[in-house]
Amino acid sequence: MVYLRRKLFGNSQIRHHGSMILTAAALVVLLVLTAPLITNKVFAAQDMSGATTDNSQQDIEGSSPERDASTGSDSDTVPSCPTQNAAAPDTSAWSLLLVNPWNKIPDGYLPDLTRVEQDYEVDVRCADDLKQMLADCRNAGFDPRICSAYRSHTMQAELFYLNGGDLKDTLNPNTPSNDAGPRAVATPDTSEHQIGLAVDIVDGAHRQLDDSQADHPTQQWLMENCRHYGFVLRYPADKIDITGIIFEPWHYRYVGKQAAQEMYERGLCLEEYLN
Ligand SMILES: [Zn+2]
Numbered sequence: 557m558v559y560l561r562r563k564l565f566g567n568s569q570i571r572h573h574g575s576m577i578l579t580a581a582a583l584v585v586l587l588v589l590t591a592p593l594i595t596n597k598v599f600a601a602q603d604m605s606g607a608t609t610d611n612s613q614q615d616i617e618g619s620s621p622e623r624d625a626s627t628g629s630d631s632d633t634v635p636s637c638p639t640q641n642a643a644a645p646d647t648s649a650w651s652l653l654l655v656n657p658w659n660k661i662p663d664g665y666l667p668d669l670t671r672v673e674q675d676y677e678v679d680v681r682c683a684d685d686l687k688q689m690l691a692d693c694r695n696a697g698f699d700p701r702i703c704s705a706y707r708s709h710t711m712q713a714e715l716f717y718l719n720g721g722d723l724k725d726t727l728n729p730n731t732p733s734n735d736a737g738p739r740a741v742a743t744p745d746t747s748e749h750q751i752g753l754a755v756d757i758v759d760g761a762h763r764q765l766d767d768s769q770a771d772h773p774t775q776q777w778l779m780e781n782c783r784h785y786g787f788v789l790r791y792p793a794d795k796i797d798i799t800g801i802i803f804e805p806w807h808y809r810y811v812g813k814q815a816a817q818e819m820y821e822r823g824l825c826l827e828e829y830l831n
Contacts, residue, residue: 679752
């Protein structure tokens with residue numbers, strides 16, 4: 557009897573345990589089957605939020621391909637957005653003020669000036685970068701000298717007339733390539749020198765303002781490195797039709813470091829960059 561009770565009890569325990577094992581096994585199977593679905597949904601939600609954050613940063617910062625690669629795990633599960641081009645330049649920025657034969661200086665524009673070397677003055681906002689560029693050029697063993705910087709309207713007018721300028725053949729906003737052709741001296745109120753953001757720099761032992769400047773090591777250092785200080789060679793030989801000014805391998809214009817770098821990398825003059 558005892559044996560039978562034990563046997564029955566034992567059998568009952570076995571049945572009870574067996575039922576629990578079967579239930580647990582069923583739960584495990586269910587979990588195994590549904591886990592990938594749940595996990596994917598969770599990861600997908602994380603990816604979506606991560607992708608949104610990354611893309612918004614990309615829009616602002618114009619992130620590099622290396623940066624995109626570092627967040628590549630996100631793009632494995634979420635369709636990636638097309639690569640954004642660099643943000644359009646802020647054409648209202650003071651450092652990107654366009655002054656050329658077809659764009660006069662705004663009426664009443666008077667830059668806040670500061671002296672950099674000798675009596676040469678520039679807009680105070682680009683003075684430190686200019687000083688640093690000249691110092692680094694000298695530290696590299698060269699002898700850069702400013703030979704022109706800020707000019708007032710009167711100074712520009714005198715220079716223009718001294719060089720045979722005639723107002724009749726100068727400013728025609730509707731004709732990009734005016735009859736006068738590319739100019740060596742800008743007409744009054746169309747010179748970047750009047751906004752204090754342009755400097756002419758030559759070598760101390762080679763001061764001729766002609767194409768030979770381009771071959772001088774001082775000028776070559778400046779042309780290669782000026783972007784690091786926010787400057788560009790403003791009138792390249794291959795942009796004469798666009799700038800309206802002859803090749804001037806001595807005239808540097810401050811546009812800010814980001815714009816200078818982008819213009820250098822994309823081979824653009826200021827007119828093209830702002831277009
Ligand atoms: Zn100049």
